[in-house]
Amino acid sequence: MKYSGFNLALQSLFKHRGWQPAWRAAEPRKAYDVVIIGGGGHGLGAAFYLAKYHGISRVAVLEKSWLGGGNTARNTMTIRDNFIYPDSARFHREALKAWRGLSADVNFNVMLSERGMTTILMSDRDLSDARRMINTTAMFGAEHRIIGVDELRRRLPLIDDSERFPVVGGVDHPEVTVARHDAVAWGYARAASRLGVDIIENCEVTDIVLDANGVAGVETSRGRIETRKVGMAVSGHGTQVAAMADVTLPVETVPLQAFVSTPIKPVIDNVVVIRSLNTYFLQTDKGELVMGSVANPYPSFSQQGSSAIPERTLASILQLFPAFERLKFMRQWAGILDLTYDNSPIISKTSTPGFYVDVAGSGGFKTTPFAAKMHADLIANDRPDPLIEPFSLDRFDTGRLILERASYGNR
């Protein structure tokens, strides 16, 4: 049933008893054209676009636990395009644009809110880095601009820089967007399911079956499934899953943390980034402040992360926003990322025919619709779109790295 104002009114006449589950709980079939490993935003999105744009609906999404329970549920929902290198500036620009119209595309409100972002600059170096970013991204149509101290103070009246480290200016990023992260997974799942994609939860891939022609199928905790094409869209365990297909990924598993305060009345309407202190925060619709910082100083699968990170992050924020001193923490969490040496994602074919990867997003929520579209295109046509060619696996052999310092994963 389509989600619409008409159907909402209609259902209200029947006490809302007529709504159907958002997606079918499918049983695994014997064979599929494409199997996607990982039921987060990226995996479900790839399945949806395969069915929608490439006419391949014999697709299964295998998720080892519940749908959208990994990093899709553990992120700070910011969609930004302030990257420094042309390849990744172009990529993230396309990624930001790909969010527009997503709600209508999947007929599910992902609560996209173009609330903008403000970067606080505290040194001449910050300023020259910001100018460089603005010039690079302008080539691809992005609209960032430098703002003066006065305008910065008008936007963020809570700034108090009288103690130390005076602010020297800011950057206005009007197009930065936030979205309801869980709704992205649910929306894609519902839309893909309606197009015939099988979404199979609690189904862990235990092995990838290979023959002389490449991928022949997958072994799962719910039996064997035959397929010639596997798309991997996992985070944290990319190394382990790719190893099943005899592929070595140059990634390391590192936790990235975020923290949430108790809800308060609206105090900021932007995402706020403190450039030199590697910290950012935003206020959710519920009123909580969501804060984050850099990746963990050591790799780990533990989904906990070092306690030094919250301490430093909070100290940094309180330095400039002493008004938050009395706020209480509600929760802290860490998602585990696959990080590459150059902090850029890998969307690529591999040395094993029929095995494709979309990994190492380094805070990959922001690229979900675009990466999923490109991944689906790669799986369907077996060749990368020019926009993702620079993000192939062979960049580590050719040395053409995209050493992106603007990602969360930056260490």
Next chain:
Amino acid sequence: MMYIPCPHCGFRNADEFIYGGDSDKRRPENPEEVSDAGWSEYIYSVPNVKGVAKEYWRHKRGCNRWFVIQRDSRTDKMRPLVRKLTND
């Protein structure tokens, strides 16, 4: 809070230490004989073990010495020391 048993200073806050990578990773004996792909694998790929691995750690904000210790990457629990290393 994670504590790391420094062989010289005893249990100290993990914040004082620097992670130095997997100690099982070896630089190729004869770099000139290694293929490009092999060299790229040495530089960019890490074992990324899920479980117990031997790792270099350095007590940077303490005695500043390196050592090799075992850590379980699923829980971050430290296992007994493998060996001390000197700085020189």
